[in-house]
Amino acid sequence: MKLPNLNSAPQRLASNFLRNLTFCFFIVLTNNSKAQASFNITHTLCAGNTVSVIALSGTLTANAYTWTSANSGPFFSSPNASVCDIYFPAPGVYTINLGITGGATTSTSSETVAVFPLPVLTLTSSASPICVNDGATLTASGAVSYSWNPLGGLYFLSNLHDAAYVTPPVTTGYTVTGTSSMGCQSSAAFTITVDPSPNLVISANTTTICEGSYATLTGLGASNYTWTSTTFSAPVAQTTVSAGPGNYTLVGANGNCKDTIAITINLVPNLIINVTSSRLTICKDDGDSIVPVILNATGATSYTWEPYQPGRMTYSIGPSTGVSPSLSTQYTVTGGTGFCSGRSVIAVQIITCTGLEEKASQNSLSVFPNPAQDRLFIRSSFQGIATLKVMNLTGELVLQVGKEMNGELQSISIQDLPAGIYLISFEAKGQTPHLVRVIKQ
Numbered sequence: 001m002k003l004p005n006l007n008s009a010p011q012r013l014a015s016n017f018l019r020n021l022t023f024c025f026f027i028v029l030t031n032n033s034k035a036q037a038s039f040n041i042t043h044t045l046c047a048g049n050t051v052s053v054i055a056l057s058g059t060l061t062a063n064a065y066t067w068t069s070a071n072s073g074p075f076f077s078s079p080n081a082s083v084c085d086i087y088f089p090a091p092g093v094y095t096i097n098l099g100i101t102g103g104a105t106t107s108t109s110s111e112t113v114a115v116f117p118l119p120v121l122t123l124t125s126s127a128s129p130i131c132v133n134d135g136a137t138l139t140a141s142g143a144v145s146y147s148w149n150p151l152g153g154l155y156f157l158s159n160l161h162d163a164a165y166v167t168p169p170v171t172t173g174y175t176v177t178g179t180s181s182m183g184c185q186s187s188a189a190f191t192i193t194v195d196p197s198p199n200l201v202i203s204a205n206t207t208t209i210c211e212g213s214y215a216t217l218t219g220l221g222a223s224n225y226t227w228t229s230t231t232f233s234a235p236v237a238q239t240t241v242s243a244g245p246g247n248y249t250l251v252g253a254n255g256n257c258k259d260t261i262a263i264t265i266n267l268v269p270n271l272i273i274n275v276t277s278s279r280l281t282i283c284k285d286d287g288d289s290i291v292p293v294i295l296n297a298t299g300a301t302s303y304t305w306e307p308y309q310p311g312r313m314t315y316s317i318g319p320s321t322g323v324s325p326s327l328s329t330q331y332t333v334t335g336g337t338g339f340c341s342g343r344s345v346i347a348v349q350i351i352t353c354t355g356l357e358e359k360a361s362q363n364s365l366s367v368f369p370n371p372a373q374d375r376l377f378i379r380s381s382f383q384g385i386a387t388l389k390v391m392n393l394t395g396e397l398v399l400q401v402g403k404e405m406n407g408e409l410q411s412i413s414i415q416d417l418p419a420g421i422y423l424i425s426f427e428a429k430g431q432t433p434h435l436v437r438v439i440k441q
Contacts, residue, residue, distance in 0.1 A: 037100040037107035045115045046184035047091045053098075055082045060102040070095035070110075091117035119143040119180040121188040129193035131257035135167040136192055143178025143186075150174070170194050195255035198222035202250055204243075208266045210340035214242040215265050222252025222259065271342030273299045273335040280395030281349045281423060282325070283437060292322030293348050300335025300342065307331070323348060351435050365426050371439035374415040380405050382428050388412060389425040398422070414440055
């Protein structure tokens, strides 16, 4: 467009106004466009996320910033700074506002953010605790896809990976992360406790007992123990029990893991204690009591002798002892093996004998020679039938003969007897037995 000739003063004034108005118009348009406040932000988030935003002021010289929201919920870390972190703890739709002040000018900008909820994830197990070599099924729900940690040892039961079979050897924690249809994620965890299987053992101080004795049974290898037996009226929940003859079953448990073991306690007869003596008699008045009678017991592992008389018994404990009683005495030996015992009795008699010749109120007895080799000669004032018994020092009868005593000299053969000391017993009806000690060479 061609402008008219503006030579007059009014025309020149009008022309200058228009020129100035046009210049101001362009200046205002340009300044307003560059001073517009703005910021960039992600418009879709998941609950619990934090975003960092930066205020843009264009050509406006900013000296103050204000970050606000039209909704309650977002948390601004620096609401009056150019850079601010915004935390969205809960799902919803939020309007974020930015205000920038530069001198007398204030510019604002707003953006809308949609915050999606996190999936509500659950993780359950079909069993816990479990035993070694046992398994359990872990099941996740609340999302559309899942990832697991640790992944090793998992056997997935579906293509969705929402269920897995596990056989952990030890107590293990599992974590599953689920993703919703909006791409939001959350996690859930479950720890499967693995109880060790019992390695059950029964410790018994013996498996054979005698009547009246008891064995001690102790369970090992578990945390809790329960005993059952036909000898018990009810199960016994304790580690150690006393057991008579019978069958016993032990159940040991570590948590829910159990093991079973059995044992039999057998009944055996009481011990038979055999006792022997170096001789059964002691002659008094001739020094014979000075030589102890040796008592020996067999059939057990430990022995106790009674009655114990200091000075007249060498040992009260052990398989052998020597006794020198002043009166005829009966000795009892008790033998044991720790669980069984037995007794035996032996008597040592004190008799009157005077070596080669023994006197009595009713008759006299002579035995010679002494020592002898093949034959003994006997003379007695007794008239009638008499019995002559030859015994060794243990009391065993080794020879017995009957003789008609009429004042004549009688003899008996001892040539077949081993060398040693023997007692000759002269016995007749109505007479006190006479004992004579002889030596066979």
